[in-house]
Amino acid sequence: MKANTLFADSKANSWEGGIHLRGWIKLHRKLRENPVFNNPNLLRLWLICLTEASHKHHQQMIGNQVVELEPGQFVTGRYDIAEMFNKGLRKSDQVTGKVTVYRWLEKLEEMNFLSIKKSNKFSVVTINKWALYQQENSEVDHQNEHQMNIKRSSNEHQMITNKNVKNVKNVYEEEEERSPVGNDSPFQQIEDKYLSRKGGLMITPNDAQAIERIIQEQIPLEDILKWIDEIFDHYQPRHRADGIKTFAYLEKGILDRWHAKNNQPSNISEFKPKKQQDNLSALAHYAKEKGIKFGGG
Numbered sequence: 001m002k003a004n005t006l007f008a009d010s011k012a013n014s015w016e017g018g019i020h021l022r023g024w025i026k027l028h029r030k031l032r033e034n035p036v037f038n039n040p041n042l043l044r045l046w047l048i049c050l051t052e053a054s055h056k057h058h059q060q061m062i063g064n065q066v067v068e069l070e071p072g073q074f075v076t077g078r079y080d081i082a083e084m085f086n087k088g089l090r091k092s093d094q095v096t097g098k099v100t101v102y103r104w105l106e107k108l109e110e111m112n113f114l115s116i117k118k119s120n121k122f123s124v125v126t127i128n129k130w131a132l133y134q135q136e137n138s139e140v141d142h143q144n145e146h147q148m149n150i151k152r153s154s155n156e157h158q159m160i161t162n163k164n165v166k167n168v169k170n171v172y173e174e175e176e177e178r179s180p181v182g183n184d185s186p187f188q189q190i191e192d193k194y195l196s197r198k199g200g201l202m203i204t205p206n207d208a209q210a211i212e213r214i215i216q217e218q219i220p221l222e223d224i225l226k227w228i229d230e231i232f233d234h235y236q237p238r239h240r241a242d243g244i245k246t247f248a249y250l251e252k253g254i255l256d257r258w259h260a261k262n263n264q265p266s267n268i269s270e271f272k273p274k275k276q277q278d279n280l281s282a283l284a285h286y287a288k289e290k291g292i293k294f295g296g297g
Contacts, residue, residue: 023055025050025051025053025134026133026134027047027050028133035111036108036111036113039202041095041104041202041204041205042104042107042108042202044085045081045085045101045104045105045108046108046113048081048084048085049074049105049108049113049114049125049127050127052074052076052084052125053071053072053073053074053125053127053130053134054069054070054071054072054073054074055071055134056071057069057070057071060075062075062121062122063121065121067122067124069124070126071130071131071134072126072127072130072131072134073124073125073126073127074124074125075122075123075124075125076122076123076125077121077122077123078098078099078101078102078123079098081101081102081105082095082098082099082100082101082102085101095205095208096205096209097205097208097209097212099187100205100208103187103188103191103208104202105125107202112128113127113128114126114127114128115128186215186221186224187211187212187215189221189225190211190214190215190221190224190225190228191203191207191208191211193225193228193229194207194211194228194247194250197228197229197232197244198232198243198244198245203247204246206246206247206248207246207247207248210246210247210248210250210251211247213251214251214254214255217255217258219254219258223254223257223258223261224254227250227253227254227257228250228254230257231244231249231250231253231254232244
């Protein structure tokens, strides 16, 4: 099947080693058969990745580090990718979650659209099958020749290249230390649980914000996951089209259960000590019994 050509905006905010990216990319018709095509957020992000990727081999400076980029690769980070995603959107349509767009990027990786090599400073994104769909035969031949030249290069050049690649592989985004993103993070576990019960490919920005609010409540993760199952299990749909469609519905149920757990009635009655006699009254009573005159009378 022949691929269509999708023209990228020549004024797009994309850079290749300090050179403004221009030109076009190819978009295969079979994308329409993929679930991404029917998901506006994932489709927008995928097109951003395609138009951001480099068309040629080059070196790019990231801080004081040199990164070797091949065709189909680009450098980004969780905040950079979110900024690119939001650019041009109305404020009401922009994604406010700090790491939501990056999680969508990881979703594209799970779907085998791309791969991500993470570091403490940045991520290198590689478009899978870039050469197959984006390069002409002559370009592929040129790429093969370039790779052969790299193999023939001096040991010193090879050591520098290996060092740069190693730096990219061995470190992760610097924000990761403050808010790790991964399959074991609380957010990811809650998202996976929600999607497994609700069904669907990904959460919405509003869902992401509701999950983040729940996490901020410091509710134990095991309680959240247990209550998600409980809410779905006890939900009684009114008709065949009815169902739990947003995490905000679960948010209310989780908060209700958390409040009830922390405000359970106690079975121990309050201890009330017996009222003791006033010291002066006790002294007067003693004086009366002993026939002792008490007071000024």
